[in-house]
Amino acid sequence: MREIQLEVLRYSPETDSEPRFETFQVPCQEDWVVLDAINHVKDHMDSSLTYRWSCHMAVCGSCGMMVNGEPVLSCKAFIRDYPDKIRVEPLANFPIEKDLVVVMDDFMEKLKASKPYIIPKEEKSIDDGEYLQTPLQLEAFKQYSMCINCMLCYAACPQYALAPEFVGPAALALTYRYNKDSRDGGKAERAHMFSKSEGVWECSFVGACSEVCPKHVDPAAAIQLGKVESAVDYFKSFLMPWSR
Amino acid sequence: MEIVSADVAIVGAGGAGLRAAIAIAQSDPSLKVALISKVYPMRSHTVAAEGGAAGVIRAEDSLEHHFNDTVSGGDWLTDQDAVELFIEDAPRQLTQLEHWGCPWSRTPEGRVNTRPFGGMKIERTWFAADKSGFHILHTLFQTSIQFESIERYDEFYATDLIVEDGHCRGVVAIEMRSGRVFLFHAKSVIVASGGAGRIFPFTTNGAIKTGDGMAMAYRIGVPLKDMEFVQYHPTGLPGTGILLTEGCRGEGGIMVNKDGYRYLQDYGLGPPDPWPRKKAMELGPRDRLSQAFWHEQQKGNCVSTTYGDAVLLDMRHLGEKKINERLPFVRDLASSYMGKDPVHEPVPVRPVVHYMMGGIHTNIDAATPIPGLFAAGECACVSINGANRLGSNSLTELLVFGQRAGLGAAEVARQVADGMPAGVETQGREAEARILGLFDREDVGESVAGVRNAMTASMEEGAGIYRTEEAMQATCDLIGQLRERVAKVPVKDKSKVFNTDLMGVLELEAMLDISQTVVHSAIVRKESRGSHQRLDFEKRDDEAFLKHSLATYRGADVPEISYCDVVITKSQPAERLYGGAAEAAAKEAKEGGSGEGKAA
Incomplete structure (x- = not known):
């Protein structure tokens, strides 16, 4: 078990005038991907966290986001390949709909x-x-x-x-x-x-x-x-x- | 509430929904189609199918073989009129996909190539390497783009079907990006929303597969048929549940236990050699292979992984060239998620929930008992899959019955008069009020994850590979309690835009309704057949249970379970035999003069 600091971009158009970052301390299994850490936050810390995902096997294409500045599929971005501080943001170059969801x-x-x-x-x-x-x-x-x-x-x-x-x-x-x-x-x-x-x-x-x-x-x-x-x-x- | 009028409304834009939409657009461009999906079409779970789609194309194969494999594979719970129709249309549907650009793998002469799959006498699985579902879905989606009469409503979460004067007349859905509730007023409706593998903790199914469409049809009174039959795929990666296609074994991969022993020979599937050969050993049907795993586990013959017991799928002898050509995705998945490169190491695998044989009760025209309502794909039960689906029949099924649903819904739409009956709007507003009312719930400490995890753990416990009265009863009891608890789960996210917290509550309600039909249908089926195996009733009982179960909704109460007849046209129930036993029986039958599989 390894604890990471997951820094997530939050933005809700109804209440936020601009995006902000929120940090969660997430205990992670050795073989987790970034999406698993995000799901952990959704399930146990903040059910309002908003993002797209489905297949968890890198084929549906839903869960693309910026992880430490690089566009990746979060279901195939392994925590073990990142430092203890991981920043996730919505895909660059697209308008933000809410949190990690972009307008397609x-x-x-x-x-x-x-x-x-x-x-x-x-x-x-x-x-x-x-x-x-x-x-x-x-x-x-x-x-x-x-x-x-x-x-x-x-x-x-x-x-x-x-x-x-x-x-x-x-x-x-x-x-x-x-x-x-x-x-x-x-x-x-x-x-x-x-x-x-x-x-x-x-x-x-x-x-x-x-x-x-x-x-x-x-x-x-x-x-x-x-x-x-x-x-x-x-x-x-x-x-x-x-x-x- | 926004009101949209269409001729046909389709819920779900995966393989079946897209095929239906195209069928309507091609046959009658004057009909307006509203294609409603909770995700963009290319995210639908059809995308994750790997191995391929079955259709007779080889000279040495025959429709009779496909029929016999499907009917015996389904342990005679298949409706044989539906199977006949299905196998006859299958090659046409797959050829149609080829004309639409599907990149099927080819022979050197440029013909479509085929590979063997489990329970299949002759190889008849059309494949696009090991991304067949991905290519089928994208081919259908991209083809659908050219039809102006198809209006897509991407990321609209459907919550209710509207029935007025006994006829299905519409769909209520939430537009995710705005939170606005829409009433789709239509002359006919097709549900093509996929399965519900997410009611289990360990599944190949994506997050979206929560049985929403099944639950919607169930709540308006359509029975859910054969829900106790849940398919475990024998080769999923421990932990993630990621699927490694049956194509791994179709190409020659073997399964061994911790001692390197090909254990399947101990479970009526041997002898192990010669290998590879059809309908034997690793190319037995999925139910038998998953059950064999359970026995190996009882005997202590498994290897240990971080995520529990597993057996080994060994593909090393196929060599790097063949693996790269035929199974590149499998190589990538096993290497990335398991740290095992199949070129160099065996890959630990275990059975994983994969597919619901049961679903919305339809006839062979994909029509439900409610006029104007059709269903196709995994959410439906026609039934061609019976008690155990053969690998690679489901991709073909969504084409065959997706098209039929589309043509049937178009025909109904032409007969219904224009205009919206007043009751439709009233019902729409009631649904809207119920949805908005969810925001008013007080927080009493319940959560989506809490109730969901209790549900999935209990489903595995009570409705897994082997079942007992006692464990099923415990699950029945718990699911009943969870249906009460889910009514107290608050929506903490109060915003309108893309509210996945709200969607999570609605999906969970659907999953609990579906879970209840599965376990209540299972507990009263006191026999073992196909994927439904009971330790307390080990034999198949044709006298009492050669019947489809029908689960009917009764609100807060448990579902009522009744039965309807199985359609038998030419194959009388017989013993399911694979491997050497099947070969011996076939030889005996030949000498005795009767046909294969003891067909009458």
């Missing part, structure tokens, strides 16, 4: 705008079975389909911090994922995501998004590859107008 509207709108669904290259009836897709073709997009929408990459992205209209890492990676799917023919319909000024060109290639991604999606790679393809498409439009 902007992300959800960007997700929708990226048209993250198959726009079939060729229509096929269910009766005709599955589309053939070789392991190599699957490999071309699989990595970018692993995004759990936890938004850690937005919290880490210096460009999103400066220019919130930036489409951002996860939505761009997802756009790229569908563009690279052998079953898809919707790249032109998604072109606005990449080529507009708030698209790939806004990224300054710091790569923070890929560093914090808990699922190794590597959105930075998707954005850079998207830039190259977007540029090629742009020049192709001058060279070979008949190919569009």
Whole structure:
């Protein structure tokens, strides 16, 4: 058993004019994650503490927060990897709804705008079975389909911090994922995501998004590859107008 | 109170709710769908399923095999008309997901690949590495985005279903971000809100799985069917309860006790070799494997961990390449949360509460006895799972019956006239008053965590892998007391915005109602069948109990338990056999001229 000082950002829009910190002394088991410590506070110290969580196995994407300044999934941030003083805050770059809960509207709108669904290259009836897709073709997009929408990459992205209209890492990676799917023919319909000024060109290639991604999606790679393809498409439009 | 009008209201935006919404949007874009969920769709617990979804696709497989595996796996408590419909539609539904972009793992030729799962004669589990549920959920969610007629209400916590003139006409829900109460007035309603694993202390289920939708349907008079059947998955990580998929064994992993002995051969699942092979040893059904653990524990054959007894899941012989390709998530989970890399070490595991076979009573069209109310997914009981669900049938189930619920609800909606009956609004206001009244409770020292922990401990004690009259009675008594105590739990957080303290009280009320149906259904089933094993009634009793239990709500009183018939079309109840015993019986049947599994 190890006792930590858990310093939690508190903010209730109905009673607080600005956020404040509250510290709890939490006895922790050796193998606990930060989320376990937060749950301990909720259950035994202050039932009003507000945060999102569900799966406790790093796949639902609910419990992203800043722990000692870094965006992490709190269900996979082990106490043993931190000093005795642990500070938790809501994900950076998003408005705070209450305590550790942030407003997700902007992300959800960007997700929708990226048209993250198959726009079939060729229509096929269910009766005709599955589309053939070789392991190599699957490999071309699989990595970018692993995004759990936890938004850690937005919290880490210096460009999103400066220019919130930036489409951002996860939505761009997802756009790229569908563009690279052998079953898809919707790249032109998604072109606005990449080529507009708030698209790939806004990224300054710091790569923070890929560093914090808990699922190794590597959105930075998707954005850079998207830039190259977007540029090629742009020049192709001058060279070979008949190919569009 | 805000009033929103829709044609169909859906509670729950996991696999079943999304599939239903898409079915409505595709079949009739003029119908307005309100998709209400207490979490954003991608947080729904479908996300955590790992191994895959069953559907006959291989040439050497057949619908008959899938039927027999499912019916015998469910210890003949399955409704066979529902199973027939389910297995026939399964391949179509999985192919539909493929067309929507689901990244199923492939063969070198580019066909969808399959892997074996427990209790399965031929491999028929479609998989996306070991994140099948994640990919299915995200594929459905992302596909749903394109339909304008689906209006999502994310982070709305549903509390009540509204029945007017005997017809389900709406849903009451709290908008979490504002605390405002909404009345969704609709022509038909689908509940697709998932299971209730959180009534137990040790579960693979996420925090959101508190049985809210089951409880809502129960309180308006829909019986909950077969609630005594609770599935323990044999391989969860001690402490956290994190799931390691059955795919670990499907790919060839073995289970050993502290002496390195493959103990499953002692429980009617052997002989151990050749390995791997289907429907034997580690690829036996989940109920048998979890029960075998209990016996090993009694014999003192377990290894000790910080969190109690465990056995070992050994995957080392699969090699790093195969583990990385087929089981990368398992490797990550075991390494991170247990400190055991399956490439180099066996992983301690133990049975963990995973799935509710029981649920909201529906017919094969996903319709409940209340007109206008449908249910699908884990919250429902159709029933295709009987007394023990086969691994990888549930992901397919939420597609098959999610779509049916959607089409059925759409049909009802087309027949109901526009306009809101006056009684609907009155009921909505009553529900709102009850919710707001929770803030007025005095603090007499009760807490959500206090009552919840007493409930979960008692459920494990009384309704665990092996059950006795005495332990079940103690749990019945305690749950009754806790239902009184929960009425005294105060909401200490007085704010309106994102009040998880309020939600905690409401979830706890739901969990206690569900717990009560589980243990009261269990205590009167005086036999052992599938996941319901009694030390005081060790045999299956078809004469008295080849029946579905129905738990009916009676307010503050305990539920009334009645029974309804099981639908049998072509497979008469027989002995459940696995491993060498099944092979011998099949050989004998072949020589004797009758069909597999003693099917009539």
